[in-house]
Amino acid sequence: MKLLRIAALGAGLAAVVAFVGVGLPTSARSDSAPTPAAHTITVTGSGSATGTPNQAVFTFGVSTRGKTAVQALAANSTAMRKLIDALKAAGIPSASLQTASVSMFPATSEDGQDIIGYGASNSVTATIANVSRAGDVVDAAVAAGANQVDGPSLTVSDQTSLYNTALQAAIADARAKAQVLADASGLHVGAVASVEENGGSAPLPFRDKAAVGSTPIEVGTQQITASVTVVFEAG
Numbered sequence: 001m002k003l004l005r006i007a008a009l010g011a012g013l014a015a016v017v018a019f020v021g022v023g024l025p026t027s028a029r030s031d032s033a034p035t036p037a038a039h040t041i042t043v044t045g046s047g048s049a050t051g052t053p054n055q056a057v058f059t060f061g062v063s064t065r066g067k068t069a070v071q072a073l074a075a076n077s078t079a080m081r082k083l084i085d086a087l088k089a090a091g092i093p094s095a096s097l098q099t100a101s102v103s104m105f106p107a108t109s110e111d112g113q114d115i116i117g118y119g120a121s122n123s124v125t126a127t128i129a130n131v132s133r134a135g136d137v138v139d140a141a142v143a144a145g146a147n148q149v150d151g152p153s154l155t156v157s158d159q160t161s162l163y164n165t166a167l168q169a170a171i172a173d174a175r176a177k178a179q180v181l182a183d184a185s186g187l188h189v190g191a192v193a194s195v196e197e198n199g200g201s202a203p204l205p206f207r208d209k210a211a212v213g214s215t216p217i218e219v220g221t222q223q224i225t226a227s228v229t230v231v232f233e234a235g
Contacts, residue, residue: 005027035214039187039234043177044198047169048225049162053154056134060087060141061123061148069118076120079145081105086144087126090137098129123148131156135215156222163200166226171195174230182234190233198227 062079066072087097100123107117126141128134134152142149156162175189182189 004109039218040193041178041181041185041187041232041234042229043174043181043232044227045172045174045177046172046180046225047171047173048223049165049169050221050223051156051158051162053156053219053222054131055157056131056152056154057125057127058128058134058138058141058149058151058153059123059125060146060177061100061121062145063119063121063147065107065117065119067117069120070117072120073104076122080122081122083141083144083146084124086140087124087137090140091130091133092126092137094129096129096181098125099123100125121148123150128152131219132218134217138215152217154219154222159224162222162224163226166224167197167228168221168230170226171230172185174228175232178230178232178234182232185234187234190235193233195231195233196229198229200224200226201209 060083062076062083064072064075064079066075078093084097088094103121105119105121106115107119108114109116128137131154138149150181178189181187
């Protein structure tokens with residue numbers, strides 16, 4: 001009889017426990033229910049900034065010939081020193097002058113069978129900080145014996161500031177696009193969730209300014225572009 005009573009009591013307790021489990025609210029049984037994902041809008045924005053170039057880069061060179069390699073190089077060295085001195089006299093500091101190339105080559109007969117002499121070439125790159133003097137510097141270089149002129153490369157000296165302005169315009173463009181998408185989707189543009197810089201383009205010259213200096217140099221304008229990918233929260 002005692003065994004039967006104990007068995008009956010155990011069965012009753014099990015039933016009570018089972019009943020209590022069934023009666024728990026759903027939230028008590030499921031603490032890890034997934035929450036709905038927040039809405040986001042991802043767009044790519046682009047922007048640009050335009051500035052007027054204030055510096056120019058030219059490469060000036062001299063080429064000479066001689067019966068021997070030594071004679072050709074010696075003549076070239078003399079001519080190059082004269083050119084460099086003229087550039088410095090024109091206001092180009094040593095820090096803005098850099099040798100671009102030095103070369104030596106044989107000169108052959110018309111049939112290419114015989115070496116009849118040698119040629120030497122030397123060139124220097126000059127950065128002209130005051131672009132308004134670029135034409136005068138070119139004239140001075142040619143007058144000093146430069147028979148090779150390459151350039152100009154016209155740039156805005158403060159490239160970083162110009163690019164930062166383009167980035168700001170790219171962010172504004174991204175927000176404007178996100179607003180259009182949000183309006184069409186019945187959403188509201190919220191805070192920026194993430195921003196990724198996609199880089200920018202090389203400076204694009206536009207020749208729309210008057211020439212300066214004795215040798216005509218069109219300054220024009222320079223445009224730099226930037227691109228970003230922005231993720232906006234939306235609700």
